[in-house]
Amino acid sequence: MGQLPRLVATDLDGTLLRSDRSVSPRTVEAIERVVAAGGQVVLVTGRPIRWLTRVYDHLGAQVPAICANGAVVYDPIEDVVLRADPLAPELLGEVARRLRAEVPGINFAVEIADGREMRHEAGYRIHRDEIPEAIRAVDAPEELLSAPAVKLLARAGVQDPDAFAAVVAGALQGLAEATHSSRSGLVEISAFGVTKAAGLAWFCARHGLTADDVVAFGDMPNDLPMLTWAGRSVAVANAHRNVLEIADEVTLANDEDGVAAYLEKLYPVT
Template sequence: MLIATDLDGTLLRADKTISARTSAVLERAAAADLPVVLVTGRPIRWLRMVYQQLATPLPAVCANGAVVYDPARDQVLRADPLAPEGLAEIARRLAEEVPEAVLAVEVMDGREMRHHIDYPMRWDTEHGGVEAVQAVAELLTQPAVKLLVRAGERDPDEFSALVGKTLAGVAEATHSSTSGLVEVSASGVTKAAGLAWYCDRLGVPAASVTAFGDMPNDVPMLAWAGRAVAVGNAHPAVKEVADEVVASNEDDGVAAYLESVLP
């Protein structure tokens, strides 16, 4: 068996901390040789604060599946970024269909972020490695593991659907926040694809994977895994594909489930 868990809204509490109960059960999993993989929309540069709370750094599928990361060696095992020509096509389509959209990109395998000067920065600057640019063209010159789209305050489901329709055939669009931020990856790149690559490397079939999540960007992973578990605070789309719904992230839903299956 392998455990794959999302971070924000699933393993982490609202204050971005890992509870003592969750830390303890992850240590039990390690002692029982049960592999645990973090599968997150976060880029590599956002993982430091998570690893600071873990006794043993866990491997991570980052940027919604675009990067597979080994923290023990600080090594990217696999990256599947958007190429510059793909970024240019995405920017062209968005300019036509959503002219008010402003963009940012995660580059250098997610170790750095570049954003248009008009892109509204929120929590992004807390993690460093951020640069503002004056022209959209400056965002399109190097491969990006994720492109971020904002257009003012939007209903997240509706805006994600609009961007997805606009980029159909050239990129994947999803969301994991309530602020109207849409996350764009290369065509075929999802949490499911990144996790499948990692599991294949270990020789673990999908049927042996239990996955936990809470937001639409987790849906492909949950649909792929042998057992899909939604936390109680999950988006309706996540609960719809889940085999089971456990307690919320604030109530240690992942930890409670793992306690029930660990020896």
């Protein structure tokens, strides 16, 4: 990539956001500089739509978002979903059947209504940032798997995240995508072929862009498809070892505003 990127694609947690989940003023200014120069910025995240409000409050700019690891493309200005690629109920049932047979004590949650709501089994541990009015525990597994879900979440107590993700991916090979973006043993499952790269490629095609027009930032295994696809890939210094291995470049850690530091070099103050 010998010229300025036409699109900046960035992960949120562990990448653009600091560890306290804030967006620094420096990062806000860097993104505003990209937009002022005629570039596009897209958030590419494992987060559901309902978790973006606080990010937009910090960010100011209502830039598009590719959510749920590529399953949902969201326009915050119009508050509309441009594209969704969920797991169908029949597929959810088969995925759950395979994983219950493979992993004793596994518990599930589903992101439904394009990620605006979540349903979970009683034994599933809820994230500390969850929005209470958007979630509900279900009494029967059949109810959990009865509606299309943009993401299936799986936990089985304390697990090594890489090892657990490998077990889940092996059980679902050829059926669904399995990845992780946390260090708590949570595995995120999407429909087969649905990744951050696929969602970003769809968005770029819609805007007449190619991979060569994109610089992408990330930190965790769920970012690997996007970083591999983009014309230029940048890992933050705190990234997972697998991300550091494949990235074209490494910038500062998220708590040091690594994305902003990199963008400032591309878009210097004139």
